[in-house]
Amino acid sequence: xxxxxxxxxxxxxxxxxxxxxxxxxxxxxxxxxxxxxxxxxxxxxxxxxxxxxxxxxxxxxxxxxxxxxxxxxxxxxxxxxxxxxxxxxxxxxxxxxxxxxxxxxxxxxxxx
Amino acid sequence: xxxxxxxxxxxxxxxxxxxxxxxxxxxxxxxxxxxxxxxxxxxxxxxxxxxxxxxxxxxxxxxxxxxxxxxxxxxxxxxxxxxxxxxxxxxxxxxxxxxxxxxxxxxxxxxx
Numbered sequence: 001x002x003x004x005x006x007x008x009x010x011x012x013x014x015x016x017x018x019x020x021x022x023x024x025x026x027x028x029x030x031x032x033x034x035x036x037x038x039x040x041x042x043x044x045x046x047x048x049x050x051x052x053x054x055x056x057x058x059x060x061x062x063x064x065x066x067x068x069x070x071x072x073x074x075x076x077x078x079x080x081x082x083x084x085x086x087x088x089x090x091x092x093x094x095x096x097x098x099x100x101x102x103x104x105x106x107x108x109x110x111x112x
Numbered sequence: 113x114x115x116x117x118x119x120x121x122x123x124x125x126x127x128x129x130x131x132x133x134x135x136x137x138x139x140x141x142x143x144x145x146x147x148x149x150x151x152x153x154x155x156x157x158x159x160x161x162x163x164x165x166x167x168x169x170x171x172x173x174x175x176x177x178x179x180x181x182x183x184x185x186x187x188x189x190x191x192x193x194x195x196x197x198x199x200x201x202x203x204x205x206x207x208x209x210x211x212x213x214x215x216x217x218x219x220x221x222x223x224x
Contacts, residue, residue: 001157031210042200042214043155092154099143099162099204101212103154 002027002095004104012110013083020079021107023093028073031097034066037090037106049076049093083111118201118215125191126223133218134185135201143204144177144184145212150197158199159186181206193222 003026013019023032032049047055047068055068070076080087088111094101118135125131135144143162147155159170161177161184168175174187184203188195201215 004154033212042216043202043212044214045211048211094154099210100145100157100160101202102157103147105152106154108152 001102002029004093004095004102006091006093006104006107008107009105010108010110012112015084015111017083018079018081019083019109020077021091021093021109023076023078023104025074025095029095030073031095032070032076033094033096033101034068034076034078035092035094035103037092039088043092046078046091049078080109083109085111087111116201116203116213116215118218120218121216122219122221124221124223127191127193129191131188131191131195131220132185133199133201134183135203135215136183137203137205137213138182140181140206141184141203142181142206144175145202145204146173146175146184146186147200147202148197149200149217155200188220191220191222193224196220196222 005024007022034046035043037043045058046061047057049055049068049070051070067079090106092103092106094103116135116137145160146158149155159175164181166177172189198217198219200217202212
């Protein structure tokens with residue numbers, strides 16, 4: 001399986017600011033995804049990052065709040081914009097072929 | 113929306129005991145996956161199932177894809193302290209290929 005890294009691994013941010021999370025894969029992959037895991041909860045899909053086109057967002061998530069870039073087949077970014085304490089979560093990227101998915105280590109975000 | 117009901121929510125067992133957890137849905141799934149997440153890490157794929165009735169093992173772990181395609185279970189035999197973590201089921205619904213739906217997780221604690 002692909003090796004996936006995320007930066008930063010954790011951050012503490014003030015409300016109203018934005019944070020960009022990077023996801024790097026060691027091989028080219030077709031599909032990349034971004035998930036949110038709120039404290040003590042399961043994983044919820046935010047969006048599918050499409051290479052060369054706009055991301056596809058799930059219900060309840062919008063581009064203005066979570067802009068995503070996918071400039072090539074090995075890299076993607078997720079920005080959490082205008083943060084509030086409710087955005088405190090683990091943000092995970094994953095890669096897969098639509099069936100098996102492999103996850104990065106996650107970015108632990110705390111908003112104060 | 114589609115949901116996966118995972119049970120039990122948590123388990124506290126003695127080292128050496130066997131563990132069983134399951135996941136059910138009202139919808140048909142094409143793929144069932146089982147993940148383990150340890151503190152500070154992303155979920156790690158343990159077992160993937162693709163056919164109704166399929167029984168697959170990975171060391172002390174055994175998982176099955178239910179005949180009805182609406183459920184799956186995971187067994188861990190002879191548990192050891194390093195089995196501690198949160199186990200998530202995930203499935204690819206037949207109506208929405210490519211997107212994973214996650215269960216709520218089973219937290220496993222093992223007493224040495």
